[in-house]
Amino acid sequence: MSVEFLGDWRRTHYSSVVTPDLDGVEVTVFGWIQDIRDHGNIIFLTLSDKEGLIQITGTRRNTPPEVMEKMKSLSRQSAIGVKGVVSARVEAPRGVEVIPREIKVLGLASHPLPLDPTGRVHAEIDVRLDARILDLRRPEPRAIFKVRHKVVSAIREYLDEQGFIEVHTPKIIATAAEGGAALFPVDYFNSRAYLAQSPELYKEELITVFEKVYEIGTYFRAEESHTRRHLNEFISVDVEEAFVDYGDVMKLQEDLLAYVLRKLSDECMDQLNILKVNLPKIVLPLKRYKYSEIVDQLNKNGYRLEWGEDLSTSAYRVLGKIHRNEFYFIIDWPTETRPFYVKPKGDSSQTCEAFDLMYEWLEITSGGSRVDRKEQMVERLRKQGLDPANFEFHLKTYDYGMPPHAGWGLGLDRLLMALLRIGNIREVVLFPRDRFRLTP
Amino acid sequence: MSVEFLGDWRRTHYSSVVTPDLDGVEVTVFGWIQDIRDHGNIIFLTLSDKEGLIQITGTRRNTPPEVMEKMKSLSRQSAIGVKGVVSARVEAPRGVEVIPREIKVLGLASHPLPLDPTGRVHAEIDVRLDARILDLRRPEPRAIFKVRHKVVSAIREYLDEQGFIEVHTPKIIATAAEGGAALFPVDYFNSRAYLAQSPELYKEELITVFEKVYEIGTYFRAEESHTRRHLNEFISVDVEEAFVDYGDVMKLQEDLLAYVLRKLSDECMDQLNILKVNLPKIVLPLKRYKYSEIVDQLNKNGYRLEWGEDLSTSAYRVLGKIHRNEFYFIIDWPTETRPFYVKPKGDSSQTCEAFDLMYEWLEITSGGSRVDRKEQMVERLRKQGLDPANFEFHLKTYDYGMPPHAGWGLGLDRLLMALLRIGNIREVVLFPRDRFRLTP
Numbered sequence: 020m021s022v023e024f025l026g027d028w029r030r031t032h033y034s035s036v037v038t039p040d041l042d043g044v045e046v047t048v049f050g051w052i053q054d055i056r057d058h059g060n061i062i063f064l065t066l067s068d069k070e071g072l073i074q075i076t077g078t079r080r081n082t083p084p085e086v087m088e089k090m091k092s093l094s095r096q097s098a099i100g101v102k103g104v105v106s107a108r109v110e111a112p113r114g115v116e117v118i119p120r121e122i123k124v125l126g127l128a129s130h131p132l133p134l135d136p137t138g139r140v141h142a143e144i145d146v147r148l149d150a151r152i153l154d155l156r157r158p159e160p161r162a163i164f165k166v167r168h169k170v171v172s173a174i175r176e177y178l179d180e181q182g183f184i185e186v187h188t189p190k191i192i193a194t195a196a197e198g199g200a201a202l203f204p205v206d207y208f209n210s211r212a213y214l215a216q217s218p219e220l221y222k223e224e225l226i227t228v229f230e231k232v233y234e235i236g237t238y239f240r241a242e243e244s245h246t247r248r249h250l251n252e253f254i255s256v257d258v259e260e261a262f263v264d265y266g267d268v269m270k271l272q273e274d275l276l277a278y279v280l281r282k283l284s285d286e287c288m289d290q291l292n293i294l295k296v297n298l299p300k301i302v303l304p305l306k307r308y309k310y311s312e313i314v315d316q317l318n319k320n321g322y323r324l325e326w327g328e329d330l331s332t333s334a335y336r337v338l339g340k341i342h343r344n345e346f347y348f349i350i351d352w353p354t355e356t357r358p359f360y361v362k363p364k365g366d367s368s369q370t371c372e373a374f375d376l377m378y379e380w381l382e383i384t385s386g387g388s389r390v391d392r393k394e395q396m397v398e399r400l401r402k403q404g405l406d407p408a409n410f411e412f413h414l415k416t417y418d419y420g421m422p423p424h425a426g427w428g429l430g431l432d433r434l435l436m437a438l439l440r441i442g443n444i445r446e447v448v449l450f451p452r453d454r455f456r457l458t459p
Numbered sequence: 460m461s462v463e464f465l466g467d468w469r470r471t472h473y474s475s476v477v478t479p480d481l482d483g484v485e486v487t488v489f490g491w492i493q494d495i496r497d498h499g500n501i502i503f504l505t506l507s508d509k510e511g512l513i514q515i516t517g518t519r520r521n522t523p524p525e526v527m528e529k530m531k532s533l534s535r536q537s538a539i540g541v542k543g544v545v546s547a548r549v550e551a552p553r554g555v556e557v558i559p560r561e562i563k564v565l566g567l568a569s570h571p572l573p574l575d576p577t578g579r580v581h582a583e584i585d586v587r588l589d590a591r592i593l594d595l596r597r598p599e600p601r602a603i604f605k606v607r608h609k610v611v612s613a614i615r616e617y618l619d620e621q622g623f624i625e626v627h628t629p630k631i632i633a634t635a636a637e638g639g640a641a642l643f644p645v646d647y648f649n650s651r652a653y654l655a656q657s658p659e660l661y662k663e664e665l666i667t668v669f670e671k672v673y674e675i676g677t678y679f680r681a682e683e684s685h686t687r688r689h690l691n692e693f694i695s696v697d698v699e700e701a702f703v704d705y706g707d708v709m710k711l712q713e714d715l716l717a718y719v720l721r722k723l724s725d726e727c728m729d730q731l732n733i734l735k736v737n738l739p740k741i742v743l744p745l746k747r748y749k750y751s752e753i754v755d756q757l758n759k760n761g762y763r764l765e766w767g768e769d770l771s772t773s774a775y776r777v778l779g780k781i782h783r784n785e786f787y788f789i790i791d792w793p794t795e796t797r798p799f800y801v802k803p804k805g806d807s808s809q810t811c812e813a814f815d816l817m818y819e820w821l822e823i824t825s826g827g828s829r830v831d832r833k834e835q836m837v838e839r840l841r842k843q844g845l846d847p848a849n850f851e852f853h854l855k856t857y858d859y860g861m862p863p864h865a866g867w868g869l870g871l872d873r874l875l876m877a878l879l880r881i882g883n884i885r886e887v888v889l890f891p892r893d894r895f896r897l898t899p
Contacts (some may be wrong), residue, residue: 126667190677210897225889227491227566252630392462415590418568
């Protein structure tokens with residue numbers, strides 16, 4: 020079978036708009052063959068396009084013989100175009116079918132395929148990721164990425180509405196300034212540079228110009244840990260605002276979450292049904308647990324933790340059991356557990372104005388009030404073993420009038436995991452990058 | 460002078476909403492001191508916030524003496540909060556001023572500043588970029604980045620409306636597959652990886668799942684050339700669509716351009732006035748000049764070019780003079796001048812279904828129909844000296860039913876240059892990256 024040219028064929032209808040009231044109308048549809056059932060005098064071909072499925076029904080009586088021949092010999096997942104007439108028929112799926120007059124073969128699939136994109140045969144995640152494009156044609160991944168698109172656009176809508184401006188900060192940076200965290204080195208002409216792990220310092224500087232900024236961008240973390248909730252390349256939603264503190268941006272975070280949930284329940288019910296998930300329910304304001312209360316909760320539940328220690332994965336797992344189906348904040352962390360730019364509390368420098376937004380055991384967002392005085396910044400850098408000289412450009416901006424400010428970074432991939440109750444971050448990323456996977 | 464805590468102060472009004480009809484109302488405003496004029500019994504302080512300027516007027520009669528003292532001793536560009544009462548007064552700028560009752564110093568500026576953010580003193584681009592945060596407080600850069608935000612959101616609005624889905628593809632890739640172009644190497648754990656210079660192959664693959672995809676992301680090009688229109692890190696708007704050809708996506712491109720222009724003229728007149736620019740005017744459809752016509756135009760204008768040669772910077776400069784104030788397409792390029800994934804024309808493989816959207820001498824967008832047959836792809840790769848083995852994952856997707864498709868990549872920074880008639884790309888990027896600049 021040979022492939023044909025598109026020529027002057029153009030789509031007139033997507034599957035979703037081919038409804039029984041178009042009975043008798045000629046349409047042109049495009050898509051991928053999901054299934055073919057050949058009953059001799061009648062052939063049913065299910066065509067899949069970005070909006071759903073449509074049945075193409077060839078019959079010996081109504082369909083030209085060469086079209087019947089073509090239908091028989093096509094391979095599943097081939098891309099085709101179909102010109103035909105809509106027929107309302109109660110027995111057909113969705114009460115409608117297309118009687119083909121002409122079929123164009125636009126891209127042939129070669130069998131055997133590495134996996135079955137109808138999803139009838141289970142495949143392990145690595146097999147699926149190796150043939151990711153075919154895997155994505157299953158209904159569930161398609162639904163996940165439509166939801167993801169909606170989440171991102173809802174976030175932008177909300178932040179734009181609140182007067183935030185979207186910015187683009189550099190992803191290649193000169194120094195591994197933030198120390199502790201592992202950065203990927205880049206050969207930048209004749210010097211060594213690094214991939215940014217967050218827009219933190221840039222966004223803090225930019226609030227002295229635009230007051231309310233956000234960025235949705237790709238960041239990189241060279242951590243070796245290989246888990247179900249970490250990737251080495253990820254999308255972060257970063258927000259920063261002037262003249263506010265962490266309480267204000269926590270409110271912004273929870274209002275945004277409520278907005279996203281509302282948008283999804285208004286506009287993504289089809290996708291949520293395919294994924295068989297009910298959205299998490301939230302009541303605002305979300306609970307705010309102090310770190311010290313979390314320590315108590317853990318100790319009461321048999322997990323020993325001393326005040327001042329950071330939470331380990333196993334501590335988070337216990338928390339997840341205590342806070343089932345719950346979005347909540349953990350606030351007022353020990354200063355030592357947080358990066359140098361988080362502001363210690365006025366009354367006690369032992370704790371700082373930091374928060375995490377959690378869903379069960381998963382950290383979604385980290386944020387806080389920021390250090391806004393140069394001397395305190397220099398002191399904090401030194402305490403964390405960092406050299407203030409490496410922060411020359413950033414420290415200079417403190418001489419230009421640095422007001423109080425606060426912000427947060429939200430892991431977009433993590434948020435998707437929480438909203439859709441998905442256990443592995445690789446399910447919500449098109450082409451995930453981890454220590455062992457750089458392809459496809 | 461010491462800095463105070465924010466405490467319970469919260470902004471009640473931005474400068475733009477402090478209008479004469481608020482006469483007598485108490486407001487809290489925040490911002491940076493633009494100017495102070497001390498006339499003894501009366502002190503005028505101009506406060507700048509993200510929305511504009513507001514005059515704070517301290518008088519010996521109405522303002523507490525300690526507030527008057529504070530006003531006198533503050534340095535320009537310091538961040539402050541002002542609680543006071545609005546007074547409608549025709550002599551004041553915009554007919555309104557705030558009589559301060561209390562002032563909080565929230566971030567002090569240390570003088571001398573490296574440049575004057577009121578823009579009264581001219582500074583060279585490198586001086587400005589070294590103190591970029593201060594430079595951005597000038598009215599013009601603020602206006603540029605507000606327009607940029609609006610352009611990006613208009614692009615998303617339009618593409619979402621047309622049924623496109625936004626995707627995120629990897630920025631770290633395993634092989635320097637596309638050969639010719641210079642890629643930045645990354646140390647990826649124990650192997651060598653590269654920074655993506657475009658989402659080209661990923662977006663082409665993804666149209667077999669979602670049919671219409673776009674991505675607005677950061678890409679990297681390790682080219683050594685140091686010009687006013689190239690950066691090594693840039694934002695690209697990439698679009699790809701199934702079952703269409705280059706004519707369809709050119710139409711999409713020009714309709715999108717018209718939409719963006721309309722949005723800007725509806726919503727950014729203030730910014731355009733600050734920048735003293737009139738938006739370019741376009742009439743659809745834009746002119747489509749064949750490459751062969753462009754060769755003729757150049758030769759007629761004294762620039763010698765043989766059919767088949769790519770256009771040099773000096774050729775583009777001549778074109779810019781021929782096509783003043785014009786957005787136009789150059790189509791049907793010699794196949795040899797284009798990447799392996801651009802589809803040769805059916806009738807003659809010498810030319811291909813490629814186009815560029817130009818503004819005067821500036822290339823804004825490159826696009827085309829794509830090679831959609833595996834054998835032709837392998838042949839094109841070999842002809843360009845590339846090894847098909849390096850494209851294993853991409854070629855495999857041709858076995859899953861690859862339909863005809865087309866798309867383009869638009870340089871966001873270039874588009875801003877064209878819309879705002881700005882000669883240096885560094886003006887439209889917050890923190891530009893070039894061969895010699897990795898900071899701030």
